[in-house]
Amino acid sequence: EDALYQKLYASLKNRELATKDRTERNSMFARRYPSHAQEESKKQHDHFSLKAAQSDASVEASRLRRQQHFTELASIMKSSNESRINSASERARHHFATVQGEREGKWSNTRQRFDEIRSREQEQRDQIAEMRIIHSNELSFRGTKNSGSISPTSTLRAQTPGSISYFSNNDDETAKTGAVADRLISRILKAANSGKHRRPSEVGSVFESSNCVSSLNTSPSREKPREIDDNATDKTQI
DSSP, rough: OEEEEHHHHHHHHHHHHHHHHHHHHHHHHHHHHHHHHHHHHHHHHHHHHHHHHHHHHHHHHHHHHHHHHHHHHHHHHHHHHHHHHHHHHHHHHHHHHHHHHHHHHHHHHHHHHHHHHHHHHHHHHHHHHHHHHHHHHHHHHOOOOOOOOOSSSOEEEEOSSSEEEEEESOOOOOOOOOOHEEEOOOOOOOHHHHHOOOOHHHHHHHHHHTTHHHHTOOTTTTTTOOOOOOSSOOOOOO
C-alpha cells in the first residue's frame, strides 16, 4: 500500500509539475511572441467554439431523435389503445345485445304464459257466469204453478244443457225437488269456482250424492213424461 501510495503521489506531482512547466513556457512564449500567442489563442478559441457548437448540434439532434421516437411510440400506443378500445366496445355491444335478446325472449315467454293464464281465468269466469245465469233462470222458473190434471208422479226431464224440468201437482214434492236442485247447482258452482274440472262420471257421482235420483223418481219403468201443453194449468217448471 505504501508503494502504491508513493507511486500515485509521484504521478500527481509530476502532472502538477508538468502543468506548471507548460504554463510557464506558454507565458514566456506569449511574452516573447505576442502576435503568435494571440493567433494560437484565437485558434484554440475557434476550436473550442466549434466543439461547443458541434456538441450543441449533437445534443439537439439527439433531442429531436428522442422526440420523434416518443411521438411515434405515442402514436403506436394510441392506435393500439384505440383498436383495443374498439374491440372491447364491440365485444361489450355484442354481449349486451345477446343478454337483451335473452331477456326479451324470457319476457315474451312470461307474457305468453300470463296471457294463457288470463285466458283460462276468463274462460272459468265465463263458465261461472253461465252457470249463475242458468241458476238464476232455474230459480225464476221455480214456483210457477197452474191447475190441471197431470200425473202426480214427479218426473225429471233434461231439456237443454243446464236446464232441468220438474212436473208435479204436489206443492210439498215441488219444494223438496227444488231444494235438491239448489244443492246440486250449488255444488256444481262451488266446483267451478274452485277451478276443478270434473269428468262426466264425477258429475254423475255428485248428482247421485245429492239424492236427486231417489228424490226425483227417474226410473225407466215409470211412465214416460207427458208432452207439455202450454195451456195446461197444473205444472211447475224449474
